[in-house]
Amino acid sequence: MAALAPPVAAIRRAIRHALIELPDPGPVLVACSGGADSLALAAATAFVAPRLGRSAGLVTVDHGLQEGSAQRAAAVADWARATGLAPVEVVRVDVSGRPGGPEAAARQARYRALTEVAGGLGAAALLTGHTRDDQAETVLLALARGAGPRGLAGMPARRWLGAALLLRPLLEVSREQTRAACTALGLDPWVDPHNADPAYARARVRAEVLPALVRALGPAVVDNLARTARLVAVDTAALDEQASTALDGVRHPDGGLSVGGLAALVPAVRGRVLHAWARELGARPAALSHRHVGALEALVTGWRGQGAAHLPGGLRVLRRAGRLTAIDPGAQV
Numbered sequence: 308m309a310a311l312a313p314p315v316a317a318i319r320r321a322i323r324h325a326l327i328e329l330p331d332p333g334p335v336l337v338a339c340s341g342g343a344d345s346l347a348l349a350a351a352t353a354f355v356a357p358r359l360g361r362s363a364g365l366v367t368v369d370h371g372l373q374e375g376s377a378q379r380a381a382a383v384a385d386w387a388r389a390t391g392l393a394p395v396e397v398v399r400v401d402v403s404g405r406p407g408g409p410e411a412a413a414r415q416a417r418y419r420a421l422t423e424v425a426g427g428l429g430a431a432a433l434l435t436g437h438t439r440d441d442q443a444e445t446v447l448l449a450l451a452r453g454a455g456p457r458g459l460a461g462m463p464a465r466r467w468l469g470a471a472l473l474l475r476p477l478l479e480v481s482r483e484q485t486r487a488a489c490t491a492l493g494l495d496p497w498v499d500p501h502n503a504d505p506a507y508a509r510a511r512v513r514a515e516v517l518p519a520l521v522r523a524l525g526p527a528v529v530d531n532l533a534r535t536a537r538l539v540a541v542d543t544a545a546l547d548e549q550a551s552t553a554l555d556g557v558r559h560p561d562g563g564l565s566v567g568g569l570a571a572l573v574p575a576v577r578g579r580v581l582h583a584w585a586r587e588l589g590a591r592p593a594a595l596s597h598r599h600v601g602a603l604e605a606l607v608t609g610w611r612g613q614g615a616a617h618l619p620g621g622l623r624v625l626r627r628a629g630r631l632t633a634i635d636p637g638a639q640v
């Protein structure tokens with residue numbers, strides 16, 4: 308019997324580790340584009356899941372943005388069925404007319420479709436093929452835009468996406484390993500032309516920035532960036548938990564927040580409390596920036612009788628009678 312290729316073994320171990328403690332006995336669903344990362348993920352999940360007493364299916368999304376995308380999706384689905392994955396679904400999404408450019412629209416439509424399929428099948432988890440290299444790129448991009456700890460923490464290995472549990476089992480596996488695993492298994496991955504398109508910041512980081520860092524600082528830099536994300540994620544989770552308790556502590560029965568209570572918090576916790584409250588009020592997380600939180604913060608620590616702080620979605624917050632109070636969009640003040 309031929310020896311198991313080390314990258315295949317490493318990927319199977321990573322998936323076993325992610326699945327073994329899943330409490331929900333339902334099937335797992337691999338989100339697969341046909342690219343090397345998610346193809347290696349799907350092949351390894353097809354092997355590991357049944358050995359843990361679980362079934363594993365696959366879903367591939369056809370964004371209809373490139374010529375031949377329907378054929379690619381069909382080929383992924385055929386391969387998946389032949390590999391023993393079931394159920395296998397191809398979902399066609401329409402990304403036209405969505406805001407934010409074709410990439411952002413495709414991503415949004417993809418995640419919606421993936422979570423809908425996962426929900427419909429009662430999946431215990433949805434698995435994506437993000438690798439350690441994706442994580443390192445995410446951290447560099449976050450640093451470059453001046454992100455706070457939440458951005459530097461990168462992508463979490465597990466998180467809830469609506470009612471679906473999203474798992475990223477390959478965050479400690481390199482892209483080189485997923486490619487090598489595909490070669491070892493005789494798989495022929497699809498190459499997404501967008502991944503090499505210099506119009507995208509992530510593609511430039513992948514093609515130019517990370518290789519330059521590796522040349523200058525050595526190959527450990529990719530692993531080190533991913534480790535930074537893990538370390539920051541632990542601290543961020545602890546601060547988020549403190550902030551959640553603190554938010555309940557400063558709430559006023561009328562729905563506002565006590566200025567005195569907020570002023571007594573340490574800045575790292577206060578900023579998170581204000582961020583969480585703004586999201587509760589309905590501000591979209593993607594639109595909520597450090598400037599918005601800074602304007603709320605100024606109502607507490609830089610008070611000089613100023614007017615309302617403005618939040619995304621037309622929301623406004625005033626300081627009145629010792630409290631921060633949200634004003635309905637459109638209301639006269």
Ligand SMILES: Nc1ncnc2c1ncn2[C@@H]1O[C@H](COP(=O)(O)OP(=O)(O)OP(=O)(O)O)[C@@H](O)[C@H]1O
Nearest residue numbers: 338339340344345366367368369414434435436437
């Ligand atoms: N067309 C697709 N169908 C199904 N799953 C997909 C598709 N495209 C991407 N995925 C899943 O998402 C993972 C990440 O893909 P990619 O890096 O291209 O997306 P992304 O837009 O960067 O995602 P994210 O925004 O979550 O980082 C893949 O490994 C795969 O699991």
